[in-house]
Amino acid sequence: MVYYSPAVLDRTFAALADPTRRALLAQLSERDSISVSELAKPFAMSLPAVMKHLDVLSDAGLVTREKTGRTVACRLEAEPMRAATDWLNHYQRFWSEQLDSLAAYLEEDACPPQQPSSRASPSAAASRPRRRASSRPGRSRRK
Known part of the structure; x- marks a missing residue:
């Protein structure tokens, strides 16, 4: 199994969890360097708020900043x-394999072969005795 640093993954997923930060990353993916x-x-927020989002992205290692004069790129x-x-x-590979195994198992046992039953035959229904049309057995009520 490949070892992954939990702290790095935690910071990465935490940074990617916010839609504003994902939008910032999308902008950065379109150009090499942006101020x-x-x-x-494009955001309806203050510059300091955007800077805080960039701080989170920087802490996760997703963004680097470079200052040239008064401009930060x-x-x-x-x-x-x-x-x-x-x-x-x-x-994803692990769960795909597990689900494929489960599907194969379910397909194997899903339709066991059915054997003909004597109760299911049409002649069995015709040979049953008919119920009487009279009232229920027991004492009758007299007035």
Whole structure:
């Protein structure tokens, strides 16, 4: 089994859990380097709020920042996502194998061969005695 660092995976999945952070990563995946102010434009939030999201992404190793003068540019780092994808693929293969085994087992025992039964034959219904049309047996009520 491949060993995965739980702390790295935890930070990666925690960073990817927020839709704003996923949107920031999507923007970064389209271009090599984007300034923080450009990243913040599409969002209805303050620049400090976007900076906090970028801090989480940086702590997870998903974003690197580089300051040139007064401009801070961000760049996507995909390595932590590769580790998360490898982890997910491992369990996807495991569960696919388990479910395939279960499906094979269920298909094997799903339809056991049926043997003809004497009760199911049409002649058996015709040979049954008919019920009488009279009242229930027992004492009758007299007035």
